[in-house]
Amino acid sequence: MFGTNQRGVNAYAKVGLETGVSAASPHKLIVMLYDGALAAIATAGVQMDAGNIQEKGKAISKAIQILDNGLRASLDKEVGGEIAANLDALYEYMSGRLLHANINNDRQALDEVRGLLADLRDTWNQIGGTAAASPTQPAAFASM
Numbered sequence: 419m420f421g422t423n424q425r426g427v428n429a430y431a432k433v434g435l436e437t438g439v440s441a442a443s444p445h446k447l448i449v450m451l452y453d454g455a456l457a458a459i460a461t462a463g464v465q466m467d468a469g470n471i472q473e474k475g476k477a478i479s480k481a482i483q484i485l486d487n488g489l490r491a492s493l494d495k496e497v498g499g500e501i502a503a504n505l506d507a508l509y510e511y512m513s514g515r516l517l518h519a520n521i522n523n524d525r526q527a528l529d530e531v532r533g534l535l536a537d538l539r540d541t542w543n544q545i546g547g548t549a550a551a552s553p554t555q556p557a558a559f560a561s562m
Contacts, residue, residue, distance in 0.1 A: 445546045448492065452539035455484040459516075459532045466523055478520040481531075485513045508534070 462477035490509045493502045512531045519527035 445542075448489070448542055449539065449546070451484055451488040451492075452535055452542065455481045455489070456532060456535050456539065458484065459528060459535070462519075463525065463528055463532075466519075466525060466528065474523075475520055478516050478528075482513050482516050485509045485516070508538075 458477045458481035462474050462481065465471075465474035465477055486509070490506055493506050495502045495506065498505075512534055515527045515531050518524055519531070
């Protein structure tokens with residue numbers, strides 16, 4: 419009559435995520451995108467190691483979507499100048515490496531992208547500590 423408990427948990431989690439997104443600052447939204455991509459890559463690694471091709475593909479596709487439709491789409495190349503252009507090229511490179519990892523079951527390519535994203539996330543968090551005191555955000559992400 420009430421459905422499964424898991425469906426209720428999933429609905430609750432979705433509401434929590436949506437609330438978190440709507441209440442998040444532009445800086446926090448970028449952190450959430452990095453976290454989502456890193457989580458998807460971690461899942462892809464587990465699935466790759468287990469030989470589960472379908473789930474590996476889903477996880478890598480999710481990471482690519484976050485890179486392309488989240489991180490790259492949030493760049494303001496006019497305001498961000500060279501930094502935004504370099505980030506755009508790096509995100510494009512990472513998407514290509516993830517596609518390569520998916521097609522070739524290349525764990526090294528997956529780990530390479532994970533490392534790059536982790537470094538970017540750490541740097542972004544460091545910027546956040548100084549940006550929190552300032553009402554402006556880094557110019558590369560001015561469109562957010």
